[in-house]
Amino acid sequence: MEQRLIDQLKEWHEEDEHQQIVDSLSAMPDEERDYELISLLARxxxxxxxxxxxLYQFGIISEAGKQDPLWHYRVGFAFYHLKRYEEAVQAFSRSDQLEPGVESTEYFLSESTHKAKKQKxxxxxxxxxxxxxxHGGSVEYKADLSDMFLSDFWDDSDYARESYQSEPPTDELITSIEKELGYNLPSSYIQFMKxxxxxxxxxxNFPTDEPTSWAEDHxxxxxxxxxxxxxxxSLCGDMGSQFMIEEWGYPxxxxxxxxxxxxxxDVVMLDYRxxxxxxxxxxxxVDQEDDYEITxxxxxxxxxxKGLVNDDEYDTSEEDKERDLDKxxxxKFSPLLEELCSRVTEVEQSEQKIRSICTQVVEEKGHFSFHADELSYLMYDVQFWLYTKSNPDTSRDQYVAAYQNIIAFDGEFGTGGYAPAFITDWLDVRIKEGRIVQDHGTIRLTAEYTEEIINKLKEA
Incomplete structure (x- = not known):
């Protein structure tokens, strides 16, 4: 009985059905859950x-887990994501002592050590x-932004005028925005916006003393x-401050x-802490890519x-291109992409074909990223084909959620980020073209377009 249960839990884990694991194990009487089952529940x-x-579940088996490197690793994982970095260091250090040389443990130990120092x-x-x-009381800061400085500050473009620029704010508008945000805006910012x-x-660009997901020094x-x-x-626009905090999880x-x-x-914020x-x-x-780390x-x-500097100060385009070409x-492919490629029989050396297309992307753009161009759409098509070939009952929401684990993240071979709107826009285009069809809640490629994608892969 227990082995069948363990096999089922393993299958759910591989399919990312973690709630199924929780529901199944939580329904069991406490006395029937042994060390392994509680470990899997906590995982x-x-x-x-x-x-x-x-952490509560790990605490139940803490005595039995003292000599288990995996117990310490999973405890460290929880502490790490709760930003309790000093405790994470202790857990990962013990895991490393019990089982030296595990790459993931060494990675999280290094990251936790760095973050603990930065947090302190x-x-x-x-x-x-x-x-x-x-001690000194609150002193109103008096802004000093000269007309000469302001006259050469902005880059005029249709995009800037359409997406960012509004009429100078009235005092009434400023008051209402401040009330909506719940913060008094600094006088220098208000003067600037007027x-x-x-x-x-x-x-x-702005220089930094510490590395971020963007660069080592800015x-x-x-x-x-x-x-x-x-x-x-704008502050209260549909992509403004409240949207980023409420929808994207920024602190x-x-x-x-x-x-x-x-x-x-990642974003730049006024910090009132x-x-x-x-x-x-x-x-x-604030860096979402790094658990909302604040610098x-x-x-x-x-x-x-006044500290913003030009791109020329950090022109690393050639180095970036060479780095991404090597990438x-x-x-290394993400675990999901590796698994999906292993199931391909229609195209010989499918991994190399994907690398070839992505090399063309880097050659054209100078960096590895997907947007709304022809090659990007081909890579969206390829990823969708790979995923739905192995998961034929995929819904739109399921695919949008799974997309980030194919190439965007989870591997050395990754773009390091993506804009969800590009994926949903691509889906809308392909559905409108009739190349992707929706059927009783699932989405799939037509047979004709599947063949077209396969032929493009073969030619890459």
Whole structure:
């Protein structure tokens, strides 16, 4: 009986049906769950993102898990994602002692150590800032942005005017936006927006002392959000601060003021943690790709604006291209992509064919990313064919959720991010063209278009 159950749990785990594992094991009487079953239940909670519940389950078997490297690894995994990095270091260190040389353990131990140091540094910095404000009282910051500086700041374009730029804000609008956001906007930002209310600056890079998902020594922004609601990239627009916090999960520490080239996977925020909702906020970078890790940028908005530098300061385009060419030629596939390719019989050397197409992508763009161009659409088609070939009963929502685990993330051979709208737009186009059909809740390629994709792969 138990072996059949273990086999079923393993199958659910491989299919990412972690809630099935939780439901099945939770329905059992407590006394029937042994060490292995409780371990699998806790692992399922980890995979569902229910880390506190996972820790509770691991705690039940803590005595028996003392000499089990996997128990310590899974406990460390929960601590890591709860941002309890010092405890994660302890757990991963013990796992590494019990079973040295495990790559995933070494990776998380290194990451946890780095994050624990950064977290401690950030806590000390915030405590010092709060103590300084309490000692000296809150002083209104007076902005000093000269007309000469402002006259050469913005990059005028149709895109900037359409997506970012609004009419200069009235005092009434500013008050209503502040009320909606729940924060007083800094005077330097308000002065800036009264000159031009949102847009794309000529200089879009800001130096950092620590690496982020963007680069080792700087971050980049796409634009600065204006005060308003009408434009997509305005504070209360449909891609504004509240949307990023409520829909994308960014921490509620202040106001998102800049979007970044990663299409939502990192932002720049006004950070009110030290000063309170009515004070002068700092400026920070928040990295969704790294569990929403926060990196301090500047003491205030004006320092941030004046510290922006041109792309020429960090022109690594040739190095980036060479790096991405090496990635698509030699990078390890994600577990899911590797598995899907192993089931292909219609195309010889399917992995090399995929690498060949992606090499063309990098040669054309200078970097590895998919957007709305012809080669990107071919790669969307290929990924969909691979996935639905192995999972024929896939719904639209299931595929959109699974997409990120094929090439976007989970492997060396990955774009490191993606914009969900590109995937849903591609799906809409293919459905409209009749190349993908919907049938009783599932989506699939037509036989004719499947053949066309296979032939394109063979020719790559």
């Amino acid at each position: 399922a909670y980890n995979n569902l993102g229910h880390y506190e519940e996972a 540094k950030e806590e000390l910095r915030l405590a010092k800032k709060k103590a300084s404000l309490m 000159q031009q209310n949102g847009g794309v600056p000529k200089n879009t 971050i980049a922004i796409s634009g600065i959000l204006g005060i308003g609601r009408e434009k997509s990239y 509620d520490i202040g106001v998102v003021i800049c979007d970044c080239p990663s299409a939502g996977h 030290a000063c309170g909702r009515d004070g002068e906020p700092e400026v920070v970078h 301090f940028l500047a003491d205030n908005f004006e320092v941030f604006i 698509v030629a030699h990078g």
